[in-house]
Amino acid sequence: MTSNSNGVADTLAQLNSARDLALKDASYYLQIVPAVLALVGPPAGLELRRWGAEFLAEAFASPSLAAERKQELSLTVLDLLKEYLDTPGEDVVVVKAVVQAAASIYPLVFRQIDALLITATLNSLGSLTRARASIATKIISTVLNFNPLRLVKPPITTKIKLVVRSIERTTRALLQNFAKKNQNHALVGRISQYIEQLHHARVAMFDDTNRKRPAPVEPTDGLDQAKRQRLGAEVTDAPSQAQEVLPPPGSRTYAWLFNRNPQESSVNFDVKAITPEIVANIVLPLLIYVEKGKFDHAINATQARLLAHRKDIQQPRSALDVAVAATHKAPADEDEEEYEPDFPPVETTEQILNRLDNAPPDELPPERPPPEVALGPFKFPQPPPLTEAETIDCSKDVVNRVFGVMAELDETPAPKAQRPGFNRLAASGYDRDAWVTVITRIATRAAAGLENGVVKAEGEGERSVARYKSFSIGNTIRDALYLYVVEDFRRRIDVAISWLNEEWYNDRIMAKHGGDAGPPVKHYDKWVLKVLDGIVPYLDAKDKVLIRFLSEIPGIGVEVLDRIKKLARDPERVSLAVNAIHYLVLVRPPVREVCVDALEDLWRNYDDARGPAAKVLNKWRPHVLQEVPNGLGAQVKAE
Amino acid sequence: MPDSTKMGLDGTNDSNIQQTEVPADDDSFKLKFCTVCASNQNRSMVAHLRLSSASFPTLSFGTGSLVRLPGPSITEPNVYEFDSVSYDHIYRELESRDPRLYRANGVLNMVGRNRTVKLRPERWQDWKGSKGTEGGVVDVVITCEERCWDAVVDDLLNRGSPLNRPVHVFNVDIRDNHEEAQVGGKAILELATELNKAAAEERQLHGTDGWHMGGGAARSGFDERVPDILAEWQERWPNLPALWTLAWF
Numbered sequence: 044m045t046s047n048s049n050g051v052a053d054t055l056a057q058l059n060s061a062r063d064l065a066l067k068d069a070s071y072y073l074q075i076v077p078a079v080l081a082l083v084g085p086p087a088g089l090e091l092r093r094w095g096a097e098f099l100a101e102a103f104a105s106p107s108l109a110a111e112r113k114q115e116l117s118l119t120v121l122d123l124l125k126e127y128l129d130t131p132g133e134d135v136v137v138v139k140a141v142v143q144a145a146a147s148i149y150p151l152v153f154r155q156i157d158a159l160l161i162t163a164t165l166n167s168l169g170s171l172t173r174a175r176a177s178i179a180t181k182i183i184s185t186v187l188n189f190n191p192l193r194l195v196k197p198p199i200t201t202k203i204k205l206v207v208r209s210i211e212r213t214t215r216a217l218l219q220n221f222a223k224k225n226q227n228h229a230l231v232g233r234i235s236q237y238i239e240q241l242h243h244a245r246v247a248m249f250d251d252t253n254r255k256r257p258a259p260v261e262p263t264d265g266l267d268q269a270k271r272q273r274l275g276a277e278v279t280d281a282p283s284q285a286q287e288v289l290p291p292p293g294s295r296t297y298a299w300l301f302n303r304n305p306q307e308s309s310v311n312f313d314v315k316a317i318t319p320e321i322v323a324n325i326v327l328p329l330l331i332y333v334e335k336g337k338f339d340h341a342i343n344a345t346q347a348r349l350l351a352h353r354k355d356i357q358q359p360r361s362a363l364d365v366a367v368a369a370t371h372k373a374p375a376d377e378d379e380e381e382y383e384p385d386f387p388p389v390e391t392t393e394q395i396l397n398r399l400d401n402a403p404p405d406e407l408p409p410e411r412p413p414p415e416v417a418l419g420p421f422k423f424p425q426p427p428p429l430t431e432a433e434t435i436d437c438s439k440d441v442v443n444r445v446f447g448v449m450a451e452l453d454e455t456p457a458p459k460a461q462r463p464g465f466n467r468l469a470a471s472g473y474d475r476d477a478w479v480t481v482i483t484r485i486a487t488r489a490a491a492g493l494e495n496g497v498v499k500a501e502g503e504g505e506r507s508v509a510r511y512k513s514f515s516i517g518n519t520i521r522d523a524l525y526l527y528v529v530e531d532f533r534r535r536i537d538v539a540i541s542w543l544n545e546e547w548y549n550d551r552i553m554a555k556h557g558g559d560a561g562p563p564v565k566h567y568d569k570w571v572l573k574v575l576d577g578i579v580p581y582l583d584a585k586d587k588v589l590i591r592f593l594s595e596i597p598g599i600g601v602e603v604l605d606r607i608k609k610l611a612r613d614p615e616r617v618s619l620a621v622n623a624i625h626y627l628v629l630v631r632p633p634v635r636e637v638c639v640d641a642l643e644d645l646w647r648n649y650d651d652a653r654g655p656a657a658k659v660l661n662k663w664r665p666h667v668l669q670e671v672p673n674g675l676g677a678q679v680k681a682e
Numbered sequence: 683m684p685d686s687t688k689m690g691l692d693g694t695n696d697s698n699i700q701q702t703e704v705p706a707d708d709d710s711f712k713l714k715f716c717t718v719c720a721s722n723q724n725r726s727m728v729a730h731l732r733l734s735s736a737s738f739p740t741l742s743f744g745t746g747s748l749v750r751l752p753g754p755s756i757t758e759p760n761v762y763e764f765d766s767v768s769y770d771h772i773y774r775e776l777e778s779r780d781p782r783l784y785r786a787n788g789v790l791n792m793v794g795r796n797r798t799v800k801l802r803p804e805r806w807q808d809w810k811g812s813k814g815t816e817g818g819v820v821d822v823v824i825t826c827e828e829r830c831w832d833a834v835v836d837d838l839l840n841r842g843s844p845l846n847r848p849v850h851v852f853n854v855d856i857r858d859n860h861e862e863a864q865v866g867g868k869a870i871l872e873l874a875t876e877l878n879k880a881a882a883e884e885r886q887l888h889g890t891d892g893w894h895m896g897g898g899a900a901r902s903g904f905d906e907r908v909p910d911i912l913a914e915w916q917e918r919w920p921n922l923p924a925l926w927t928l929a930w931f
Binding site: 157159162163165166167169170173174200201202205206208209212213216217219220 | 828831832835836838839840842843848905906908909910912913916917920924925926927928929930
């Protein structure tokens with residue numbers, strides 16, 4: 044027993060000295076930790092176990108031991124830690140130290156859980172949320188508490204970036220899928236917030252990974268900027284001529300034209316200082332050795348410069364002359380560029396002769412203007428004035444076209460626009476409503492004020508004016524509007540109402556301002572009756588159109604009510620007539636008396652209407668009911 | 683359950699692929715691949731051709747709503763339905779419309795090539811994995827654009843993993859032009875070869891038990907190696923940003 048405890052004490056002493064060593068130099072942990080594992084396992088005595096557990100906790104908490112080293116060590120101690128925990132009735136001090144060690148190890152080990160399990164788990168959660176809807180909230184909130192970016196510990200390698208990005212995107216895919224399927228779920232708001240946060244956090248962490256790759260640094264054609272960039276295209280390294288900035292016209296010299304050297308000094312060099320013999324000596328060998336590609340390029344560049352110059356000064360002929368002259372004089376004057384030799388003199392002479400042969404005779408000025416081809420603006424002769432009949436036909440055509448547009452707009456469903464309320468401007472859009480406004484206003488206002496004059500003139504017996512009056516644009520449109528409404532009055536009742544309101548308004552304005560021009564034409568009264576006459580025969584017993592129409596037109600007279608009363612001739616439409624009038628009694632107090640009169644008339648003179656009319660009269664004019672209705676009275680007399 | 687490993691996935695170019703159920707030589711084990719892009723014309727088809735030329739059983743799909751090809755202007759694309767119009771039909775139609783234009787922009791060449799790879803453009807979302815003429819499931823899906831990856835992962839979540847079979851879904855971001863598609867195709871083939879090599883090694887090490895049911899030691903060994911393989915690959919191809927997830931059929 045004593046020897047055993049002595050042995051333990053010895054071991055502990057040795058262990059402590061080892062520990063001291065490690066505390067002084069953390070690199071010893073790498074040897075000591077694996078060595079002590081066998082000594083301090085669960086079969087060992089309590090003191091050893093305590094020492095072991097505490098030592099491990101201390102080792103993994105050590106600030107001087109590098110994380111990578113800890114990571115290496117962590118894998119070796121996992122089994123031991125698990126053994127401690129699995130031992131039933133393990134000492135509290137040991138367990139406490141084990142938990143401390145585990146807490147230090149956890150992030151190290153967690154990095155080893157390859158991404159694989161995480162994404163695999165995340166991807167299987169999708170079906171789980173659907174199959175187990177009751178715990179879906181729990182699952183999703185767990186996912187929301189999961190932050191893949193916490194796994195990131197420096198150094199950030201390609202793999203870590205890749206894995207974290209993949210996990211983030213997988214999480215996002217899962218959450219978005221869930222949110223799409225459960226749009227009313229309580230967590231949807233948090234989900235979008237989480238996705239947003241995660242995204243920003245990742246971008247902040249690996250700044251570069253999210254952006255699309257920039258276009259690779261690739262050579263461009265150099266010949267055509269508009270051409271799509273191609274990889275590996277054969278290119279020249281010269282700047283494109285298109286980008287060259289031309290000097291002001293006055294300073295364009297031959298030196299400028301032929302100089303291929305950007306340096307200032309060569310421009311200012313006076314080649315005349317060199318004798319032609321020396322030039323020839325220099326140029327000829329150069330011509331032999333010059334690189335063909337460079338030479339061609341230089342010629343092209345010079346040509347491009349010349350073309351740009353010609354285009355710039357807008358004098359093609361003289362510019363051409365300048366160019367030819369420049370080309371020919373060049374060998375003598377200009378030779379500043381080592382790979383820019385010019386044509387040999389022999390050829391030049393020939394060219395000059397050729398040019399002279401082809402040149403126009405001297406007496407003709409070289410800047411002869413091109414022959415006059417343009418004939419000046421062509422004008423059609425004025426058409427003969429239209430006859431009156433033609434004018435009328437054309438006007439009708441115009442009206443037809445206007446209504447053609449209406450028909451088209453009818454086909455297209457009206458967009459559900461927000462009602463702008465009072466803040467709107469009539470006819471500001473191009474929709475059907477706007478057309479209705481335009482048409483009705485042309486009909487009612489365009490010729491307003493003219494008609495009275497015409498009527499007056501007609502009164503004086505001027506036949507031509509009378510004939511002219513037979514066509515009025517306003518009335519033609521009115522006719523067309525009338526037909527348009529009656530054609531499909533249930534759908535187009537709104538047009539009728541807008542139109543009649545405009546008529547009424549215009550009548551009012553005319554009555555106010557045109558007092559001295561004789562009695563104004565009452566368009567409203569005429570057309571409201573005409574529209575009503577057009578509609579009434581086709582109304583069926585349950586049409587709501589009539590009540591709408593009556594409630595929205597601006598004025599109701601006795602004649603209007605007469606039309607409605609006629610409805611009561613038809614037993615099927617009695618109630619329609621009575622209801623319509625009753626409605627007016629209720630909601631349009633100004634015409635209430637007239638309407639009640641009409642009801643009384645119905646009660647008295649229309650047998651079928653007596654019952655329904657009586658109900659209404661009972662409230663508004665009960666005393667009438669005491670009297671004997673005409674129809675009934677006649678009947679009584681007959682009996 | 684149908685044994686998908688016995689089926690030729692493509693029906694055109696992989697007729698020379700040996701039976702993979704009991705491979706004579708494990709090194710040649712062939713994972714089954716699926717390439718996905720937007721219109722199943724350019725990137726996925728270059729990769730499809732590459733993979734099937736290397737004797738990998740390969741399928742390919744698009745995830746867009748329609749097959750879109752460049753037209754006379756950017757606002758007038760040529761649009762076709764997935765799963766109904768053949769490459770040959772598209773080819774002949776474009777050729778009759780404006781042979782000069784479509785030859786010049788490489789579209790005819792591309793569609794003409796596709797005719798030799800398979801019959802028609804197919805849509806991922808309309809492929810239900812276990813039925814249809816091209817039955818079976820794949821081990822690896824490689825998309826060529828992030829929104830295609832999103833669409834594939836989302837669609838797999840929607841399917842609710844009825845087969846309980848793991849599938850690695852990669853994205854290799856490739857720009858949609860002829861040149862980049864070629865580069866991307868090469869990179870995809872490289873990735874596929876390495877994945878296949880790892881799978882073959884694991885199968886040799888742990889045996890093939892349960893592999894085609896998506897389980898077994900070899901399978902989990904392979905699955906664990908995938909992120910490392912991808913990371914190594916990514917370091918070699920830093921201009922093709924990758925994504926990856928382990929999803930379920």
